[in-house]
Amino acid sequence: MRSESSGCRVAGEPTWERGRPARRRAECCQVRQARRLRSQERRILDKRTWQGTHADREKNRLGNLRILVTILVTFLALSASAHDFWIEPSTFRPNVGDRVTAAFRVGQKLAGDPMPRIPAFIDRFVIKGENGVEGPMIGRTGSDPAGIALISDAGLHWIGYQSTPYPVALEAAKFEDYLRDEGLERIIDLRKKKGQSATPGRERFYRCAKSLLETGAPASHGFDTPLGFTLELVPRKNPYAIRPGGELPLSLSFRGKPMANVLVVAMSKDDPQKAVRARTDAKGRVTLPLAHAGFWLIKAVHMEAAPADAGVDWESWWASITFDLK
Numbered sequence: 001m002r003s004e005s006s007g008c009r010v011a012g013e014p015t016w017e018r019g020r021p022a023r024r025r026a027e028c029c030q031v032r033q034a035r036r037l038r039s040q041e042r043r044i045l046d047k048r049t050w051q052g053t054h055a056d057r058e059k060n061r062l063g064n065l066r067i068l069v070t071i072l073v074t075f076l077a078l079s080a081s082a083h084d085f086w087i088e089p090s091t092f093r094p095n096v097g098d099r100v101t102a103a104f105r106v107g108q109k110l111a112g113d114p115m116p117r118i119p120a121f122i123d124r125f126v127i128k129g130e131n132g133v134e135g136p137m138i139g140r141t142g143s144d145p146a147g148i149a150l151i152s153d154a155g156l157h158w159i160g161y162q163s164t165p166y167p168v169a170l171e172a173a174k175f176e177d178y179l180r181d182e183g184l185e186r187i188i189d190l191r192k193k194k195g196q197s198a199t200p201g202r203e204r205f206y207r208c209a210k211s212l213l214e215t216g217a218p219a220s221h222g223f224d225t226p227l228g229f230t231l232e233l234v235p236r237k238n239p240y241a242i243r244p245g246g247e248l249p250l251s252l253s254f255r256g257k258p259m260a261n262v263l264v265v266a267m268s269k270d271d272p273q274k275a276v277r278a279r280t281d282a283k284g285r286v287t288l289p290l291a292h293a294g295f296w297l298i299k300a301v302h303m304e305a306a307p308a309d310a311g312v313d314w315e316s317w318w319a320s321i322t323f324d325l326k
Contacts, residue, residue, distance in 0.1 A: 130222025175201025183263025258284025
């Protein structure tokens, strides 16, 4: 007969007659059953774990995709409605050994919305000291601030960001309004000659933004070292050696050559309505008065016809520098 307690009793061998051998056989049978149960549990748990891990990974992947899509949609909406782009560091005067963050801002009159770090839009995002050493501004996708770096030595440091192209299309009236605001009347004339005045403005644009940091005593060099951006503003005098009410001379270059007759605008965060405007001369030079202390943005825009296969009509480059005047 079969026992309900042991599950492995042999007929004719009751425990009270067989003694220890029967107990040993029962114990062995129980061990085998326990092992089978544990094996079954492991298979079930492994299956559940794999399913859970797979589901979690898929959930994270979809979540990251939604975040990226939201970032892209938000940024393109900001880009279409607000043109200025600049870098705001956590401090303009870090000490050696400090970590400095750099935030991207998009807006008008220095009222900016944050733009997160989007790797697909980064051509270069670097920090360069007056010793000539260049390093990356590191960060995670979607982070704001967009980058962080360690200040390892004294002197001046440029934080620089050059983007890949962003496509945008604006209604004809809005496009020509923005061309006037940025001093690009020659593009309005070109559109008129081409019979495009009533057509939407299809453009792709590039950001060429820089921010100047000062660590330690005022430096005599480093401020005029270009980063090699396509469109680049370069001070011809150290902005940190200028006092409020002084003048800042600058040069503007496009693909390494001086750019003449380009509008350059300087505005302060304390009084952005009173912007200072002047055009570059034949050598690409301009001098702007800086009335008071505080956060300053200097910007310039260059536009030209896009290549025939670009899918847009125009290309523009937006240069900017930021610094803090004492």
